[in-house]
Amino acid sequence: MSMTASERFARYLSGKEIDRMPIIEWAPWWHLTLGRWHAEGLPAECASVDDIQGYFGLDRCLQTGVSYFTPASPTVIPGSGIGCMEDEDDWERIRPTLFPDVRTLIPKEHFDWLRATHERGDTLHFFTVEGFFWYPRVLFGIENHLYSFYDYPELYKEMCEDYSDWLVELFDYVFSQFHFDFMSFAEDMSYNSGPMIGEACFDEFLAPFYRKVIPVIHKHGIPVFIDSDGDITMAVDWYAKVGADGMFPLERQAGVDVSTYLDKQPDMAFLGHFDKMCMKFGEAAMRAEFERILPSLQRGKVIASVDHQTPPDVSIVNYKIYVSLLQEYAARVTHKGGNITPCPVFAEQERSQA
Amino acid sequence: MEAALLQEISEKLQRGKAKDVAALVTQALEQNISPETILNEGLVCGMNVIGDKFRQNEVFVPEVLVAARAMNAGLKILKPALSGAGIEPLGTAVICTVKGDMHDIGKNLVKMMIEGQGIACIDLGVDVDPQVIVDTVRDNDVQLVCLSALLTTTMYGQKEVIDALCTAGLRDKVRVMVGGAPITQEFADEIGADCYTLDAASAAREAKRLIAEMRA
Ligand code: B12
Numbered sequence: 001m002s003m004t005a006s007e008r009f010a011r012y013l014s015g016k017e018i019d020r021m022p023i024i025e026w027a028p029w030w031h032l033t034l035g036r037w038h039a040e041g042l043p044a045e046c047a048s049v050d051d052i053q054g055y056f057g058l059d060r061c062l063q064t065g066v067s068y069f070t071p072a073s074p075t076v077i078p079g080s081g082i083g084c085m086e087d088e089d090d091w092e093r094i095r096p097t098l099f100p101d102v103r104t105l106i107p108k109e110h111f112d113w114l115r116a117t118h119e120r121g122d123t124l125h126f127f128t129v130e131g132f133f134w135y136p137r138v139l140f141g142i143e144n145h146l147y148s149f150y151d152y153p154e155l156y157k158e159m160c161e162d163y164s165d166w167l168v169e170l171f172d173y174v175f176s177q178f179h180f181d182f183m184s185f186a187e188d189m190s191y192n193s194g195p196m197i198g199e200a201c202f203d204e205f206l207a208p209f210y211r212k213v214i215p216v217i218h219k220h221g222i223p224v225f226i227d228s229d230g231d232i233t234m235a236v237d238w239y240a241k242v243g244a245d246g247m248f249p250l251e252r253q254a255g256v257d258v259s260t261y262l263d264k265q266p267d268m269a270f271l272g273h274f275d276k277m278c279m280k281f282g283e284a285a286m287r288a289e290f291e292r293i294l295p296s297l298q299r300g301k302v303i304a305s306v307d308h309q310t311p312p313d314v315s316i317v318n319y320k321i322y323v324s325l326l327q328e329y330a331a332r333v334t335h336k337g338g339n340i341t342p343c344p345v346f347a348e349q350e351r352s353q354a
Numbered sequence: 355m356e357a358a359l360l361q362e363i364s365e366k367l368q369r370g371k372a373k374d375v376a377a378l379v380t381q382a383l384e385q386n387i388s389p390e391t392i393l394n395e396g397l398v399c400g401m402n403v404i405g406d407k408f409r410q411n412e413v414f415v416p417e418v419l420v421a422a423r424a425m426n427a428g429l430k431i432l433k434p435a436l437s438g439a440g441i442e443p444l445g446t447a448v449i450c451t452v453k454g455d456m457h458d459i460g461k462n463l464v465k466m467m468i469e470g471q472g473i474a475c476i477d478l479g480v481d482v483d484p485q486v487i488v489d490t491v492r493d494n495d496v497q498l499v500c501l502s503a504l505l506t507t508t509m510y511g512q513k514e515v516i517d518a519l520c521t522a523g524l525r526d527k528v529r530v531m532v533g534g535a536p537i538t539q540e541f542a543d544e545i546g547a548d549c550y551t552l553d554a555a556s557a558a559r560e561a562k563r564l565i566a567e568m569r570a
Pocket of ligand 1: 029030031079080081142188189190191192193196229230231249251254307308309311415454455456457458459460461463464500501502503504505506507531532533534535536550551552553554555557
C-alpha cells in the first residue's frame, strides 16, 4: 500500500488503514543540541529544519507561521516574558498597529513551495498561530498576563475577540490557497503539576474563542492540534470540549500517560510522548520507552515523536539510534482500520458525506 | 469578634482582594488585635489555604498571584506595627533561577509563598552567576538559599552553587533548597542539597522548617 505523507497522516487520524505510522519531528531543534551535533559530524550545510529532517531520514514535517504584529507594532523580544501593554489605554494605542492584511502575510513563492513539496508526496505541512493563552501573554508579558484574568478580564476578552476576528479571515484566506495537513495553536499553558489556569478560567477566557475559530478551520477539513507542554491531563478534556482534534507534545517528564487520554478522549489524536530524557542513555533505554508506548500507538491516532526538543545531552549517535528505532516501531503500527474513532474534523466530513 | 475579623482577612486574601485586606488589617490594628496574631491567623493562614489548594489543583497560578498581592497589601500596613512590637521576619532566604536559565514563573511563586510564611526574601532574579549568590550569602544574614532550574542543561547549575558555597566556606551558614521541573529527590541528594520539593506550597513549609533549624 503506497501513500503520500499527507494521505498517510489523514488516514491515520481518520482511523483508516495505513502502511506505517508517520515518522516525524514537528519542533525545530534546540540550538545547543544542533551545536553539539555539528561538532559530532552533522554537516555544516545541514542548517534548516528541512535539511536536518532529510539528513536523519525523517518524513518531512514543516511549519509555516505568521505574526499579527506589523512593522509599526511595539517590539516584543520573543521569550523575554516582557510584554508591550498593561491596560485599556495601551491597547487602544497598540491595537491599530496589529493584525495586518491577511493576504500580505505569505508570499506567493512560499505558497508555490508549499504546493510543490506537497506534490512531491514526502512532506507534511502544518500552520501555526498563537492560542488564546499565548497571544495575550505575549502582549501583556508573562506576569501581567497571569494577573490580567483578575485585573483586566474585559480587556482580555476584547483582545481575543479582535484576534479571533482576524484569525477567521486569516484561516479562510490561507486555507483557500493551500491545504495544510494540520494546524497548531501554540499555548504552553501547563507545567509539571498541571495547567497554569483552572477550568473556569479556561471556559471564560479561552473557550469562546476556540469555539469561534475551530469550526472555520474544520470547514477547510484541517485537523487542529493544541501545543502545550507540561501535564495536560486536565487540559486535554477542556480542549476536547471546544472541538480540538489533538494535542502535543505529551511530556513524559511531567507525568503524562497517553493511554489514559485514549481512554477518556477516544476522538482525539496525540503526537509526541517519547520521553526525551531517556535518549542520552542509549539504545536499550530508548527501546524500553518505545515498548512502553507501543500499545498506545497500536490503538491508533497516536504518533510517537520526541516530547519536545531533543536535549543537548543526546549525542548524534544516540539520535540516529532513536530515528532507526522510530522507523522500526513505525513499521509495527499498521492498523487495518475499522474500530478506531476518527478525529472530530474527519468524523464531521464522514457525516456530511453520508 | 476577633476571630471573625481574622477569618475575614484570610478569606479576602484567598480571593485576592488586596484593598479589602489592607482595610481589614487596619481595622484589626484599630481593634488592638496584636500584629503577630493578625499576621499568623489572618494573612499567613489565608496564604496556607491557598498554598494547599494550589497543590491540589483547586486553584491555579493567577489565584496564587492575586492572593500573594493581597498578602503584601496587608503586610505593608502591618509592617510598622510588627517592627514596633519587635517582631522580625522568621529569617531570610535568597532565591533565584540558576545561570543560563530564564524561567521564573515557578521561582516567583516559591518566593511569594515563602514570603507568605513571614520569611524575608532576597530575589536575585534569573540567569544568576554562582558568585553573586555566594556574595549575597556572605554579605547578608541569610539562612536559606533557594535555587530554581527548569532545564536539564541548567540543573547542574544548582550543584555549581553548592560547590561555590563550599569553596567560599559558607556551606554551613545556610540550608540549600532546590526545585524546578527536571529536579527530583534523587538529583537533590546527588548534588548535596538539603531539601527538594515538588511545589511552591511545600517549599514554603520546608523553608520555615529549615530556617527554624538554622536558627536553633
Ligand atoms: C513557560 C515556559 C517557557 C517560557 C518561560 C517564561 C518565564 N519567564 O518563565 C519561555 C517561552 C521563555 C521558555 C523558554 C525556553 N524553554 Co521553556 N518551558 C516553559 C514551560 C511550558 C512551563 C514552565 C513554567 O512556567 N511553569 C510554571 C511554574 C509554576 O512551574 P515550575 O517552574 O515547574 O515551578 C513549580 C515547581 O517546579 C516548584 N519550583 C520551581 N522552582 C523551585 C525552586 C525551589 C527552591 C523549590 C523548592 C521549588 C521550585 O514550584 C513551582 C510551583 O509549584 C515548561 C514545561 C514544563 N514542563 O515545565 C517548558 C520547558 C521547561 N522549556 C523547555 C525548553 C527546551 C525551553 C527553551 C530551551 C526553548 C528553546 N529552544 O529556546 C527556552 C530556554 C530559555 C532559557 N535559557 O531559559 C523544556 C526543557 C526541556 C529540558 N531538556 O530540560 C520544557 C520542559 C518544555 C518541554 N516540553 O520540553 N520556556
